[in-house]
Amino acid sequence: MASVSSQPQFRYTQPPSKVLHLRNLPWECTEEELIELGKPFGKVVNTKCNVGANRNQAFIEFADLNQAIAMISYYASSSEPAQVRGKTVYLQYSNRQEIVNNKTTADVAGNVLLVTIEGQDARLVSIDVLHLVFSAFGFVHKITTFEKTAGFQALVQFSDAETATSAKNSLDGRSIPRYLLSENIAPCTLKITYSAHTDLSVKFQSHRSRDYTNPYLPVAPSAIDGSSQLSLGLDGKKLEPESNVLLASIENMQYAVTLDVLHMVFSAFGPVQKIAMFDKNGGMQALIQYPDVQTAVVAKEALEGHCIYDGGFCKLHLSYSRHTDLSIKVNNDRSRDYTVPNPAMANPQPSGFGQQPVQTMGPAAHQYNGTQYGPGSGQPMMPPQPSTGWGSGVPGVPQSTPVQMTNHPYMPPAPMPQTTPGTMQMPGGYGGVPPAGSVPPYQPNQM
DNA sequence: AGCACA
DSSP states (O other): OOOOOOOOSSOSSOOOOSEEEEESOOTTOOHHHHHHHHGGGSOEEEEEEEETTTTOEEEEEESSHHHHHHHHHHHHHOSSOOEETTEEOEEEEOSSSSOOSTTSSSSSOOSEEEEEEESTTGGGOOHHHHHHHHHTTSOEEEEEEEEETTEEEEEEEESSHHHHHHHHHHHTTOBOOGGGSOTTSOOOEEEEEEOSOSSOOOOSBSSSEEETTOTTSOBOHHHHTTOHHHHSOTTSOOOSOOOSEEEEEEESOOSOOOHHHHHHHHHTTSOOOEEEEEEETTEEEEEEEOSSHHHHHHHHHHHTTOEEETTTEEEEEEEEOSOSSOOOOOOSSSEEETTSOOTTOOOOOSSOTTOOSOTTHHHHHHHTSGGGGSSSTTOOOOOSSTHHHHHSSOOOOOOOSOOSOTTOTTSOSSOOOOOOTTTOOOOSSSSSOOOTTOOOSSOOOOO
């Protein structure tokens, strides 16, 4: 259907409109700056910034057509171009007569951020990395990711607009730190606006969406039954599909590793629901069940290859099990279901649900907190105001607030290890403190 | 450097 019209799509002279189209604006140009620019010529009644793919265009609308004409004619003959922050901006009449829908989203602060991940390999950025990045600013409630024409995007939900704003201010326009991505991934830049959402709906824990406030949310089948693209992580090395159940094999088991020891070690990352130990190939293996995949992921990343005791003893090797719910038939020294009250414990708590039958748990868990899982010596903690870390080179690994389940019945308020999923590299063992109550026959040397 | 929308 050939166009009868001889008019090209864009004419070099638009018919006058009280709406002006601005382009070549500096990043994050504000409404105030637009008003400032237009004020000498009349009353700016509306604006819209962050327009276009690069979000460097804007519209301003004058109360009166003559005011728009005045501005255009002024700059048409001015020797000084219109400028914002010293950057030349180009003006023309908009092909529309009024600005619609300003101030609905993107400009009004909210607790949910719309994040566009730009870059060649944006799709390879995992939800875990996003979680890590945004957790530096506060507890991340939920994340959803999706593909749109704008590219790979995510919605990141914080508890309040203030937290979201601090994340936005610090991260918008920045690149995901290189050390969070594998080397062969091209830089990924974050472009962030506010979303109009206030509470995301996450139906499943999956590689596309996570609800960190609800560890009992079912895991999407696609996340378990390794549909291939989902199961390969950023680094491309996670070939096995993630699971909430970890299979631990213990190498060089010079000392007894009991159920309680395992429980203690793995509880540092979240509530352990069930453990089953068994012998295999002359060694010992155990299945450890968490309520959710991401806790298992965190635990696996932090613990893989590390030793329960100093000196290379009882080295853990972890993989994801295909189980999602262990069937514990009897509670004994080889298997236990921590989700049901232990009748053997004459220790009825109000709401026996989730109580730890192991007495040493509470205090012992602390031994596995904090610096022992920290990324080695001298790594600076990321302060709550994260602006420092993102400015230059290599910031400290962002320390997330308790990664998950702050309100989980199993967990005391802040016993999460200060670990960062997927990125930590621990130099040695646990720092020489053996689990209480199972002291191996050697003197742990404190580092 | 060239027109928006959840």
